[in-house]
Every structure is written in structure tokens, then in C-alpha cells.
Amino acid sequence: MTRTATISRTTKETTVEVTIDLDGSGTATVNTGLPFFDHMLDQLGRHGGFDLSVKADGDLHVDGHHTIEDVGIVVGQAFAEALGDKAGIRRFASGLYPLDEALVEVALDLSGRAHAAIDLPFGEVLPLGDPPFNPEMAQHFLESFAASALVTLHVTKKAGVNTHHVIEATFKGVARSLRDAVRVEGDALPSTKGTL
Numbered sequence: 403m404t405r406t407a408t409i410s411r412t413t414k415e416t417t418v419e420v421t422i423d424l425d426g427s428g429t430a431t432v433n434t435g436l437p438f439f440d441h442m443l444d445q446l447g448r449h450g451g452f453d454l455s456v457k458a459d460g461d462l463h464v465d466g467h468h469t470i471e472d473v474g475i476v477v478g479q480a481f482a483e484a485l486g487d488k489a490g491i492r493r494f495a496s497g498l499y500p501l502d503e504a505l506v507e508v509a510l511d512l513s514g515r516a517h518a519a520i521d522l523p524f525g526e527v528l529p530l531g532d533p534p535f536n537p538e539m540a541q542h543f544l545e546s547f548a549a550s551a552l553v554t555l556h557v558t559k560k561a562g563v564n565t566h567h568v569i570e571a572t573f574k575g576v577a578r579s580l581r582d583a584v585r586v587e588g589d590a591l592p593s594t595k596g597t598l
Contacts, residue, residue: 405584407483411476415468416460418476424484424584426453434458434473436466438531438566442540442573443473449577462533467542470535474543478550485551485584488512493592495582499575504562508575511554512583514598518548521558522572524565540569544576 405424411417430447432440434456447454456477460469485491496509506522520541527537548555557576562568591598 403486405484405486407480409476409480409483411472411479413468413472415464416458416472418456418458418460418469418472420457420473420476420480421453421455422477422480422484423453424451424481426451428452430454430456432456434469435460435462436469436531436533436535438535439466439470439473439539439543441531442569443477445570445573446477446577449574450581452577452581466533466535466539470539470543471546474546475550478547478553481547481551481553481580485512487591488514488598489591490586490588491592492583492585492587493598495579497575497579497582498560499571499578501562501567501571501574502564504564504567504571505560506562506568506571506575507556507558507560508572508579509556510576510579510583512552512598513554514552515554516549516552517554518545519556520544522568523559524568525563528565530566530569537565537569540572544572 408421430444
């Protein structure tokens, strides 16, 4: 069985197309018009071991909010579809992920229940890249992803002063945790309820 999906979504604000292969080689092709966000999505594919293609055309003349939110929604939808019935997956994953002085804790459950508890406080918020990526939108992306993927996701900043480092440690940590959680270890559904 191949665990792949392609999802497209068009609104008055954005057009987004995402293709994901959960059993890929970590190759990402990303173009959202926001270079820093592209870099983070590349980390998601590369460290998740997913082949990930993201193409987004959004109203960046307003700001990046709609593009980042809608990409989160569509990546989540594609992830959920590719995951299928979840038979044999590990389901849970967690870890501590460093990047220089930054340290982020990630715990997740591919539970079929959407919940995001994201604690990524920043000091002075400075935009990253050109056009600018607002660091506060990292949290919004993760919330949008978790809601659409039906994932329970906890992310907590444990240390860090460099905003770039904190966000990159977050995306790498989420990627590695997703990689662990989607791993197939058998054929049983990992739930006492008989469904996820």
C-alpha cells in the first residue's frame, strides 16, 4: 500500500496544492512565496522522511497569514489522507530537539482527535525573510496542521533566544516525531477502541 495523497484547495485568498508520500526519501519541493516558510517546510519533509511538494499562491500583498494558515490546513489534510486507516503505526512519538541554544519538546499522538497546545514564547518578534515571515505564525501553522491532520500535538520551548533557531528546532522536532509516529511496526490498529 502506498501512503500518498495530493490535496488542492482554492479560496479567494489562496491557492494551495500539496502532495505527500509518507514513505519517501525526504525530498521537498516548496514554493509559497515566503522564503523562510519554504525553508521550514523543507525541514518538515527532509527530517520527516516524507517526499513533500507544496505550491502556494496567496495574497502576500496583505501579509503571509492566509498563505501560512492555508498551507497548514492542506498539509494536514494530505497527511491525514496519506496515513489511511493507521493500521500498524506506532501512533505516539515524543522527544527533545536542540538547535544550538534552542531546545524544543514535541509530543504527539496520531489519535484522530485534533488538539494543539503550542507554547513558543518569543521576546521581541522580528520578521524573518523577505517577504517577511512573522514568527508568531509558526504556532498558527502548527495549530492549522493539527486540526486538519486530526493530531494531538504538544510543542513547548524549553530554551532559546534566537527566533530562527527556536522555529527551526520546532519544525525539525515535529518532523522527527511524525516520522517516528507513522512508522509501521505491525498490522494491528494501535487503539483499544478499534478505531482512530
